[in-house]
Amino acid sequence: MIDIDPHHRRRRKDARPQELLDAAMALFVEKGFAATRTDEVALRAGVSKGTLYLYFPSKEDLLKAVIAQQLSERIAEGAALAAVHDGDTAALLRGMLVDWWTQLYDSPAAGVFKLVITEVRNFPEIADYYQREVVARAHEVLGKVLRHGIDSGEFRPVPVDAAVHSLLFPLIMLCLHKHSLGACMHGAPDIDGHLFIRQHIDLVLDGLCQPPVRPAPLRRKI
Amino acid sequence: MIDIDPHHRRRRKDARPQELLDAAMALFVEKGFAATRTDEVALRAGVSKGTLYLYFPSKEDLLKAVIAQQLSERIAEGAALAAVHDGDTAALLRGMLVDWWTQLYDSPAAGVFKLVITEVRNFPEIADYYQREVVARAHEVLGKVLRHGIDSGEFRPVPVDAAVHSLLFPLIMLCLHKHSLGACMHGAPDIDGHLFIRQHIDLVLDGLCQPPVRPAPLRRKI
């Protein structure tokens, strides 16, 4: 391959770690950590096997780097999105979740959930990190919104923790599905992710909200 | 090991395949297929490495047998439970799902979801089987119930497929969680599975049902 750009090599060199992380992410999600060979990762990143070891001391460290990077990026994005929305609590929740998850679902990062679920028992450090940095934070954000909605009378007094799970679990499952069964069904009728995200949140929200207060006209009579 | 029973060998022989399947199930769920060594499976089943190969021609066949067996048993149980319940549609749905999933969640079979999600891309035959025998059937049963509830006016006219997913995905995630993150958090506050199952279904049901129109007259009396 001829390379005209004099900066190319330099640029590529700087990009190496990220290219390796991307390749590893894709392959670990597709085949699992143990079933992915380091040569495959190197090949997909366009470098030789030895080069991988210049940037990551071992396959296991590569896994940890992949997960850490994905999660910290996802957390940053989520926090940014959370700050953007306002309006009544239901609209806030809807807007926030739909935006966040649509974006996540479309990105390669959707695979990180499969990776965590698959590998967390073999690498307990991942569990700590994920629980602390992702699960706890997401729950805190969403729990706060829900509690606010309940306090303001918009939402029924549901158990908050369970409701957070009822909201989030299907969104996570959607990502899992995309990278497991969904990736195997060529041609068969499958889930439309974007549509489902909205339908799911609508469904749960309509269950959360107090029933519309039709009595108003009646009250007039009082 | 002393063995008084003269039929020990025979009795053990008959039980071997199941013992191996159980051991394999537990280990595949815990560590993943690729990361589980065949000797570990044999050891946990209380036999030698070679014995495993008397009953299963390869590690891969063992995996397929584990999944096929679990799924067919779960399907049979689900079908049996579906036949038991009656009452109004909401009660039917609640009773059916709570019973079914509580039982499933408590059994070792809860791990089969992790197994399928993890390995389905490496073993496409599993995808076919799972999609056809499990996903399609479960959707058919639940979809029928939902449609009946909508037709009878008990439920709002929600998109049925999405609603089925909104109902089931959190239940599946609960099982995934039990065998991934949940298994790593020793002492930390975790999800109470039985409680969540009920809370989740309550939440989704209250969203499915038409809001009660009666409150107005009652208030009038005030």
Added chain:
Amino acid sequence: MIDIDPHHRRRRKDARPQELLDAAMALFVEKGFAATRTDEVALRAGVSKGTLYLYFPSKEDLLKAVIAQQLSERIAEGAALAAVHDGDTAALLRGMLVDWWTQLYDSPAAGVFKLVITEVRNFPEIADYYQREVVARAHEVLGKVLRHGIDSGEFRPVPVDAAVHSLLFPLIMLCLHKHSLGACMHGAPDIDGHLFIRQHIDLVLDGLCQPPVRPAPLRRKI
């Protein structure tokens, strides 16, 4: 299997060792010693794997028994045939070799040469036995005949040892061929063993070259 004949079991029992030897002979010749599994031998002999070990202490002993039995039988037959023939030396040689080898070539014992050649380096005891009991004796018998023919003026004064080899080697090769390449050529034109035996002996007796034509005119002048 129902067994009417009350003596059958007894008879079979007595025949077991021979049935095992025959099965082992056939399989060792076909696939080689190392590539033959003991279960195959047992299966072909119609007994269980364990039974084999009632009659032979190990696979290696089975091999030695196979070779020893075949060779001693072949030697006995050869000696018997050698005693039968007479006439002039060429006719004796021709008759003896044709009879002997035609019979050998048709019998399963033809495989013993392949077995010896294949395994002799792994089992040096076989070498001793074969060299002493087969090679040496056969050479002695044939060498004696040749020497007698030379002494009587029937044969040219050829080097006896080499001539014995020139006579015998093709006959042995014929047997090797039958159980190696010859067994793989389905339909292709192959060697007619019986024909070749006769043609080969004729050729060696008479030679390729036309006898020198010069002496005749010289005699005329006498």
Added chain:
Amino acid sequence: MIDIDPHHRRRRKDARPQELLDAAMALFVEKGFAATRTDEVALRAGVSKGTLYLYFPSKEDLLKAVIAQQLSERIAEGAALAAVHDGDTAALLRGMLVDWWTQLYDSPAAGVFKLVITEVRNFPEIADYYQREVVARAHEVLGKVLRHGIDSGEFRPVPVDAAVHSLLFPLIMLCLHKHSLGACMHGAPDIDGHLFIRQHIDLVLDGLCQPPVRPAPLRRKI
């Protein structure tokens, strides 16, 4: 091992396949394919077990490569030698065969016959190759010479195919012997290969029997 040469690695790398083929050849001939362990081959070639698999995808492929390489080299040499000789047909035959086989007998390639005979039934592709590339060609060359000798009146009108076998089989057996029984007889009187090659060809050319006793002059007198 100290290695001054800076290009050692590269040089060795280029030589690896041949070193492995040589080691495999020697061991397969000595012990048989099934009884040779891959680590032995690697050890004899001076590399580790894993290195073998950089050059040959499996033990079986190694065997096929060994045989193919030996045979194609032997064929090339034979063809070259066939072109060199001339003179009357008997001298041609004698010179050609003696040169060819003396060289072959001294080379490690002499073992290839044992290898083919031993393994051909387990690997039928070898049979095709050997039959087509070696047997057929050699027969064609020798058959042509014999037929020419017969047509020119130098040779008696013998059956050509059989005569080719009578000529070649002992030469092949000589090679088999060298690597089977011959390799086991330390000190015992054994065959002198070079001598036998000449003696055998002489014998077949001239025959054992004294030429028929010139009846021609005698008859005339009648």
Added chain:
DNA sequence: CATGAATGAGACTTCATTCAT
């Protein structure tokens, strides 16, 4: 005697990791 389930040493093969170039 006969069986065949069970064993475990040992074979082939893979692959994460190293290191001379």
Added chain:
DNA sequence: AATGAATGAAGTCTCATTCAT
């Protein structure tokens, strides 16, 4: 920095041999 040949520990699977029934 990058390469890729080499390594060898570790994994899957086989099979000769044993032994309770």
